[in-house]
Amino acid sequence: MNYDLRIMAVTYMKKLEEEPETYEQEFTNLTKGINLEINDWIIDRINNDNSIFEIGCGPGTLAARIAKQKGKNVIAIDKNFQMINYAMANYPSDIAGKLLYQIGSFNNLTVFHSSQDLVISTFMLSELRPLEQQIFLRNVWKILKKGGRLIIATEFMPLGIWKIGFSLRRWRYKKKIRRYRLKNTQLNKYFFNYLNPIGFKITDKKTWKHNSIQVIELVKFNNEGKEEPGYYQPKMKKYKGILSQFRIFRCIFTGQIDRVPIEPGIYQSGNPTRKSPIIVTANYDFTYIKVMRDLKDIDVWVLVIDTNGINVWCAARGNDFGNQQVLEAIEATGVQNYTKNELLLLPQLSAGGVSMPNLSKKSKNFPFKAKYGPIWSKYIPEYLKNKPVQKPANMKLAKFNIFHRTRAFITHTTFLLRKVFFYPIIASLIIFLVVFPWFNKLYWVIDFILWIITSNLIISFLFPLSNFTRKFILKGLVFGIITIIILGGTFWILQKPFAYILLNTPMIFWISFFSTMSFSGYSMSTSPREIQEEYGLFTKVNKILLVISVISSLISILLI
Numbered sequence: 243m244n245y246d247l248r249i250m251a252v253t254y255m256k257k258l259e260e261e262p263e264t265y266e267q268e269f270t271n272l273t274k275g276i277n278l279e280i281n282d283w284i285i286d287r288i289n290n291d292n293s294i295f296e297i298g299c300g301p302g303t304l305a306a307r308i309a310k311q312k313g314k315n316v317i318a319i320d321k322n323f324q325m326i327n328y329a330m331a332n333y334p335s336d337i338a339g340k341l342l343y344q345i346g347s348f349n350n351l352t353v354f355h356s357s358q359d360l361v362i363s364t365f366m367l368s369e370l371r372p373l374e375q376q377i378f379l380r381n382v383w384k385i386l387k388k389g390g391r392l393i394i395a396t397e398f399m400p401l402g403i404w405k406i407g408f409s410l411r412r413w414r415y416k417k418k419i420r421r422y423r424l425k426n427t428q429l430n431k432y433f434f435n436y437l438n439p440i441g442f443k444i445t446d447k448k449t450w451k452h453n454s455i456q457v458i459e460l461v462k463f464n465n466e467g468k469e470e471p472g473y474y475q476p477k478m479k480k481y482k483g484i485l486s487q488f489r490i491f492r493c494i495f496t497g498q499i500d501r502v503p504i505e506p507g508i509y510q511s512g513n514p515t516r517k518s519p520i521i522v523t524a525n526y527d528f529t530y531i532k533v534m535r536d537l538k539d540i541d542v543w544v545l546v547i548d549t550n551g552i553n554v555w556c557a558a559r560g561n562d563f564g565n566q567q568v569l570e571a572i573e574a575t576g577v578q579n580y581t582k583n584e585l586l587l588l589p590q591l592s593a594g595g596v597s598m599p600n601l602s603k604k605s606k607n608f609p610f611k612a613k614y615g616p617i618w619s620k621y622i623p624e625y626l627k628n629k630p631v632q633k634p635a636n637m638k639l640a641k642f643n644i645f646h647r648t649r650a651f652i653t654h655t656t657f658l659l660r661k662v663f664f665y666p667i668i669a670s671l672i673i674f675l676v677v678f679p680w681f682n683k684l685y686w687v688i689d690f691i692l693w694i695i696t697s698n699l700i701i702s703f704l705f706p707l708s709n710f711t712r713k714f715i716l717k718g719l720v721f722g723i724i725t726i727i728i729l730g731g732t733f734w735i736l737q738k739p740f741a742y743i744l745l746n747t748p749m750i751f752w753i754s755f756f757s758t759m760s761f762s763g764y765s766m767s768t769s770p771r772e773i774q775e776e777y778g779l780f781t782k783v784n785k786i787l788l789v790i791s792v793i794s795s796l797i798s799i800l801l802i
Contacts, residue, residue: 262300262301262324262325262327262328262329263301263328265300265301265325266300266301266303269300269365273455276450276451276455277364277365277395279450280364280395280448280455280457281303281304281307281364283448283457284304284308284362284364284393284395284457285307285308285311285312287393287446287459288308288312288314288360290359291314291359291360291391292314292315292359293314293315293317293357293358293359293360294308294314294315294316294317294358294359294360294361294362295316295317295318295319295351295353295358295360295361295362295385296308296316296317296318296319296361296362296363297319297347297348297351297361297362297363297366297378297382298319298320298321298348298363298364298365298366299318299319299320299325299329299343300320300322300325300329301325301328301329301332302318302320302325302326302328302329302330302332302341302343304318304362304364305318305329305341305343306329306334306337306341309334309337309340309341310334310336310337313340314340315340315341316340316341316342317342317344317352317353318341318342318343318344319343319344319345319346319347319351319352320343320345320346321345321346321347323345326343326344326345329343330343348363348366348370348374348377348378348381348382349377349381351381351382351384351385353385354385355384355385356384356385356386356387356388357385357387358385358386358387358390359386359387359390359391360390360391360392360393361382361385361386361390361391361392361393362392362393362394363378363392363393363394363395364394364395364396364457365395365396365397366396367394367396367430367433368396368397368430371506371548371550372431372432372505372506372507372548373506373507373547373548373570373571373573373574373575374570374574375430375432375433375436376436376440376473376474376574376575377570377573377574379392379436379437379440379442379471380440380471380473380574383440383441383442383462383471384470384471386462387462388462388464389461389462389463390461390462391445391459391460391461391462392442392459392460392461392462393457393458393459393460394457394458394460395455395456395457395458396430396433396455396456397430397454397455397456398430398433398453398454398455398456399430399431399453399454400451400452400453400454401452401453432476432505435474435476436474437460438465439465439472439473439474439475440465440471440472440473440474441462441463441464441465441471441472442460442461442462442463443460443461443463444458444459444460445459445460445461446458446459447459473574473575473576473579474507474575475507475508475575476505476506476507476508476509478509478510479504479505479509479530481530481531481534481535482535486531489502489527489528489531490528490531490532493526493527493528494528494649494652494653495652495653495656496656496660497653497654497655497656497657497658497659497660497661498528498553498653498657499657499660499661501526501550501551501552502526502527502528502551503525503526503527503548503549503550503551504525504526504527504530504546504551505525505546506525506546506547506548506571506574507546507571507574507575508543508544508545508546508575508577508580509530509534509543509544509545509546510543510544511534511537511539511540511541511542511543511544512537512539512540512541512542513541514541514542514543514580514581515541515581516580516581516582516583517581517582517583518541518542518543518581518583519542519543519581519583519585519586519587519626520542520543520544520545520577520580520581520583520585520586520587520610521533521537521542521543521544521545521587521615521622522544522545522547522568522571522586522587522588522589522592523544523545523546523547523554523589523619524546524547524549524552524553524554524557524563524589525546525547525548525549525550525551526549526551526552526553526554526557527551528553529553529554530546532619533619533622536618536619536620536622536623537619537622537623538623540622540623540626542626543577543580543581545571545572545575545577545586546571547563547567547568547570547571548567548570548571549562549563549567550562554589554591554592555591555594555763555766556763557592557595558591558592558593558594558595558596559594559595559763559770561595562595563592563595563596564595564596564597565595565596565597565600565601568588568596568601569601569608572608572610578609578610584609584610584611585610585611585613586610586611586612586613587613587614587615587622587625587626588612588613588614588615589614589615589619590614590615590616590617590638591617591640591766592614593614594769594770598612598613598614616633616637616638617637617638617639617640618637618640621636621637624637625637640766642705642706642765642766642767644703647702647703647705648702648703650702650761650764650765651698651699651701651702651703653764654698654702654757654760654761654764655694655695655698655699657760658694658698658757658760659691659694662756662760663690663691663694666690667687667690667691670686670687670690671684671687674686674687680799683799686795686798686799689746690749693725693729693749693750693753694753694757696725696728696729697721697725697750697753697754697757698757698761700721700724700725700728700754701721701754701757701758701761702761704721704724705761705765707720707724708720708721709767712767712768712772713772713776714758714759714761714762714768714773714776714780715759715776715779715780715783717758718754718755718756718758718759718780719755721754721755721757721758722750722751722752722754722755722758723751724754725750725751725753725754726747726750726751726754729750730743730747730750739802741798741801741802742798742802745794745795745797745798745802746794746795746798747794748787748790748791748794748795749791749792749794749795751787751791752784752787752788752790752791755783755784755787756784756787756788759776759780759784
C-alpha cells in the first residue's frame with residue numbers, strides 16, 4: 243500500500259479494524275514494516291517484568307509473542323470486540339494461563355492499582371484527544387507498580403525541513419477526513435508536556451522517519467511523594483494586546499471555518515482561590531480571548547474543554563460541546579482540587595449539547611452544581627456579583643443586533659468565497675482565459691462575486707425583516723426576491739442589457755436562497771432540530787434552482 247500513514251490513519255484504519263484476520267499484514271504494509279521493528283524493540287526490553295498489560299492490542303499479536311517468547315503474564319485489552327474475538331479464537335494453546343484477552347479501554351482499566359510491571363500501547367495514542375491522553379497517562383500511572391514502565395509507540399511531527407512535506411500531507415489528510423466525516427487523529431503536540439506533571443520520565447526511545455514515528459519508554463515516579471498521579475496545567479495564553487487582536491481578526495476574516503484550537507485545560511482569570519467558581523468555555527481561540535477579556539481579571543477558574551477548536555454555539559450543535567466533553571475535562575484537569583466552590587458555570591449557548599441532569603448520572607462523584615450562565619460572556623462579572631435567582635432578559639436572550647450581523651456578514655461571506663464558490667470562480671476564470679479565451683466575458687465572474695457579496699449584505703442587514711417566520715426556506719425565498727429587485731434595479735441603472743439581467747435572475751435568486759440557509763448557523767434564531775427538519779426539502783429545492791440558474795447563466799454568457 244503506497245499510502246502515507248498519517249493520510250490514511252483514519253479512513254484505511256477504520257476498514258482494517260473491521261477485518262481482524264488481515265489487520266496485521268495490511269498494517270505492516272501501511273507502516274512499511276516499522277510496526278514489526280517496534281514490536282522487536284519492545285520485546286527486547288522485557289526482562290524482569292512479570293505482569294504486563296497491553297492497551298489497544300488489536301488482533302493480539304504482540305501480546306501473544308510476549309507470552310510465548312518471554313513466558314510472562316499478559317493481559318491485553320481492546321475496545322473493538324471483533325479484534326478480541328479474533329485474538330481469542332486464535333489463542334495459542336501452548337501459553338494457556340499466561341495470556342488473557344478482554345474488551346476494554348483506557349477509561350476503565352480492568353486490573354488493581356499498583357499491580358503491573360509494564361504497560362504497552364502501540365499506535366493508539368494519536369486516536370486520543372489531548373485531555374484523553376492525560377486521562378490515559380493518569381490511569382496507567384495508577385495501575386503501575388512503583389518504578390513500573392510504560393512503553394508507547396505513536397506518531398509525532400517530524401523534525402527540520404521534513405515538517406514541510408508532513409504539513410502538506412496533513413492538509414490532504416484533513417480534507418479526506420472532512421469528506422468522509424470521520425474522526426480526526428491528533429498530532430500529539432502537547433504530549434511531552436504532560437509527562438513530568440503526571441509522574442513519568444523518559445528513559446529510552448527510538449525513532450523512524452525523521453522522528454515522525456517514535457517508541458518511547460517511560461518510568462513511573464511519585465511526584466513530590468504523592469500516592470496519586472499529578473495533573474497537568476497548560477501555560478496561560480495571552481489574550482490582550484495587538485497580537486491577540488490579530489488572532490481574532492484571523493478567525494473573523496477567514497470565515498470562522500478553520501479550527502483554531504488552544505490547548506484545553508484549566509486556566510486562571512485574576513488570582514482565583516479555593517473559593518472561586520469555575521467558568522466553562524470552548525477551546526476556540528477567538529472564544530478564549532473574548533471570554534478572558536470579558537472576565538476583566540475577576541478571580542475565577544476557567545475550564546477550557548476540548549471542542550476541537552470550534553466555538554460554543556457550533557460545537558454544541560455538532561456534538562463537540564456536550565456531557566462527554568465536560569466530564570472529560572473535569573476528570574483530566576482535576577479542577578475539583580482547585581476550588582471548594584461548587585458552582586460550574588456553563589455557557590448558555592452550550593444548552594443544545596449539554597444535558598445538565600445527566601452530568602451527575604454519568605459521573606458517580608460529580609462534585610458541582612452546574613448552571614447555565616449569561617448568553618454573552620460580557621455579563622459574567624455582573625452575574626457572579628449579583629447571583630440572580632432568575633437571569634434578567636438581557637442575560638438570556640441572544641439579540642442578533644447590528645454589530646453581530648456585521649460580523650456575521652464578514653465571516654459568512656468569507657466562508658462562502660473560500661469554501662463554496664472558490665472552485666467555481668477559478669473554473670470560470672480558466673474557461674474564460676485559457677480554454678475558450680473569451681476575455682470580454684470576464685465581467686460575468688466579477689458580477690458573480692458581486693452577487694455573492696451583495697446577497698449576503700442584504701441577508702445580514704435586513705435579517706429582522708424575516709422574523710415573521712423561523713423557517714429558513716421561507717426566509718430564503720423572501721431574501722431571494724429582495725435581492726433580485728435590488729440587483730436587477732442596480733443593473734438597470736447601470737444600463738446592463740435587459741436580457742442579461744433576466745437570464746441571470748435565477749442565479750441571483752439561487753445564491754441568495756442558498757446563502758440564507760447557510761446563514762442559519764450564524765443567526766442563532768433557530769435550532770439544529772428545526773434546520774434538520776427543513777434540510778430534506780431544502781436539498782430538493784436547492785438542486786432544482788441550481789440546475790435552472792446554471793443553464794440560464796450559460797445562455798446569457800454565450801448569447802449576450
